Amino acid sequence: MSESWIIQNLRAVRGRAYPRILGAQREPSWIFFDVVLPLLGVAAYVYVYKFMNAPSEFVGFVILGGAMAAFWLNILWSMASQLYWEKETGNLSLYLIAPVSRLSILAGMAVGGLFFTTLRASSTLIIGIVVFNVTLSLSSPIMLIAVFTVTMIALYGMGMMFASLYLLFGREAYHLSSLMTEPIYLASGLYFPVKALGYWAAAGASIIPITLGLDGLRQLFYPSTSAEYGFLPVELELVILAGLSVLFLFLSKLSLDYMEKLGKTTGRLTLRWQ
């Protein structure tokens, strides 16, 4: 692995991330559509808790869940299904003949998506905190950054893996993304502590990085609720998330190779409308 090869791939990452970052700046209407409007759905869940006289921490739980939902939606619609749509629009063949690793292309997609999704999620969090007067504890900022970072690596690793798998599903991609919205919101406890699902269900749902990531963030922002609503100790969740990061990045490489091999064998990798 020469130095020039690494630089070339880093350029590929930057090159694929660039249109996403620039695209967000060229059409600023997304600030309204992707930041302000989704907050309303989150507000509805806040009011349900308020109507039921739930403990005030639950408002914070919902706001955090709403912010994390942005990342999951980005994974589904801008990572997982992206290669399929790239194929339909003719870009995939260009990626395949480019003298760079396919992983660099996927990593670029992830970096670009992560950039504006972080903006969206941060805005949801800040506006939610201000509007609903939410108080968050910042007792372990380093742990907080660690949990968030590892969650994102695992999550986008999963997205990179899905991107290849979705190519195999063809036209089912859209439906698959649609199917993985509400059920994943439910399984990962986006709007309620995942512990409520029961131990084994929550353990099964932990394969989705957002489950443990969100549970960890909630425990760090609300340390007093850890015993009652926390699923696993945060340190353990961090270790599991680190393991998931390695696993998903490895699987994304495997699935990418498999997809490419299958495409070459069947000659359908860049065949559209199937």
Add this chain to the structure above:
Amino acid sequence: MAVRGDIRTFKNAAWLGWQMEANWTDPFLFATYSIVKPIAGTLILVFMYLVITDGKTDTLFFSYMYVGNAFYMYVADVLFGVTWVIHDDREHYMTLKQVYIAPISFYMYIFGRAAIKIAITSIGVLLTLIFGVLVLGVDINFGAIDWPIFVLALILGLACICIMGLALGGISFLTAKHGQGINEGVAGIFFVLAGVIFPITILPGWAQSISRLLPITYWMEAVRRGLEPAVIAGLPGSTGLQDFSNLQLMLALLFSTVAFLFISHSIFKYADKVARRKGKIDWTSAY
């Protein structure tokens, strides 16, 4: 002749919508997909409720919330469906320009595509209600349903949702890749302001005023009065529309639907004009 042509456009658009929705998989998988998605969406609220009430679901508020959430699927899915037609045809299949210049009513094309969404969503709503009654003890007494109110409210409400979808479809002409955000956001407005999962009386005063301008608020109340009259009668506190008689409620729904028809038509026409001028009818972003 024009009517016959419109009916044919509607029918073919609905058929196209069905093919796009259902021809990607085998019937069993499609049925699973149609069941899992709505039930999961509902279970989010159920678990939120269970966490706070320690597993107690035999309350009037639970039934109120459950039924509202079940019918909200129409708002989310049908609005999404109508708007997604523009985005999908333009950005993904790149067929919007051909459909647009074809000698057919574009409205009929959109409504035809929406009709199939309504049909598929209806299955989800029905299954969610059956699941609620059988598993969670949601208080719906089949013999006590006020059918005239329920059926009339359902028809008016669905027409209203399609009409509002038209306005969003127009806005989709002018935005790139944000169909998802628009749908999510506008559906969110109704979710929070229209008394879907909690009475509007819990909202701040200014928000309640907005709620009373939205047809979905009246629709939700009318559907509940038709489907679960005992729940509405016995619910502690006010729903915010308890002073309306059934007739007044239906008239409010009708008038607000007609008002939105003019608003949506104007928005669509304006967006259509701007999209033509700026060359956005066949615009693809693909980033």
